[in-house]
Amino acid sequence: MQSLADDVQDALRTYAADDAIKLCGQASLYIIATHPEKVMDLAHDVPEHWRRLFEDASLHKVVELLRAHSKDTDLEPDAKRRKTEHIVVASNRNHDWLQEVVNVLDRGLSLSGAPGRPAIFEHVLEQLHQLTVDETEAEERKSFNLEKPEVLVSEYPVDRTSEPLDLEGFQTRLDTDRTPLIITGAIEEWPARRSWINPSHLLRHTLGGRRLVPVEVGESYVADGWSQRMMPMREFVATYLIPRTPLETGYLAQYDLFAQIPALRDGISIPDYCYSTPPPADADALKTAGLASVQQLDEPLLNAWLGPKGTKTPLHTDPYHNILCQVVGYKYVRLYPPKETCRLYPRGVDEKGISMHNTSQVDMSQLWKDARAEDVERMSQDFPLFREAEYVEGIIGPGDSLYVPLGWWHYVESLSTSFSTSFWWN
């Protein structure tokens, strides 16, 4: 690891003179090199030049850790044994130097956004990938719970395509009909349809599961005790995805995992539908989406949604059209048109002052499956108009893509382990 540390150190030396000195003065170089942790603790949520310092401090810390590790392994005279030792030490999770390095890299990446040195981060991550690619883990031999749910018999099913739909066909439908649609077979060619089924694929492409990912822990984002935590992918997989009955729900939700892990991005592609021209949004749709007019996106916004059976995304709206692609597992979806907003009881501003107008007060999870009479009764007392609201519902399974028009309210609950990708566009 000495040579990787040298690479990073050299790269920092070459560029630091230009950047850090210009932005923050000569002393900053000394400070980030000698006190990287202190700078990293300070540099949250701040202007770019501070994020640049955070970035460089993170890389200096990485140099320190790599050097310390190579000193440890230098005690071992046999170079060949030393090489394998990297992997053995790395697999000893109680003393995992690699995890320490990855923690620093991922914190550096997520908090700074790597504004100045993405290539150095990429280089280090690629080298570490080579080191971990042969590791095997107990989780790798386990599988996800992908059992097929019972068929949903509904009076109000979401429309479903009966034959393949190309961009032109989708555009024609958009021009005539503004309702949700389940499209089958559109993502059959995605490599992700085959690879994401295996926990081993996720672990292999996240440095043996060491990459840190944000996980929402708790029943749903409006439930008491809900929190967000950064944790290694391996911990997320072992604690929340593999057990049939985990102690609590953990959901890697609405997160651009593909920007962080480009190897996963290779498994999918942006559906052509995102390049259609939606009809001008009607006033109801804009109002429910909290918009005066549509803000044009240059490119679709990608998000990963990875979780066990039982994740619940409360009834809400988004200010975009959406193609929600179901890659692995099953989800129940229920959708209400924008004109029903007055029957859906949007929330107000929460205790932290955050606007929750795009989220309904109605707890759908108690109302659709195995609903208890007393919950339904309480709900109709608290929200008397809710029962009258028109909706459509359905189950999306592996290979399905759900079109959610802008401003439509949607509730989503996973019925098995599930991995979906959403593409927000307009």
Ligand SMILES: O=C(O)CCC(=O)C(=O)O
């Ligand atoms: O899949 C989910 O849990 C929610 C998806 C969603 O709300 C979205 O893609 O906008």
Ligand SMILES: [Fe+2]
């Ligand atoms: Fe959504």
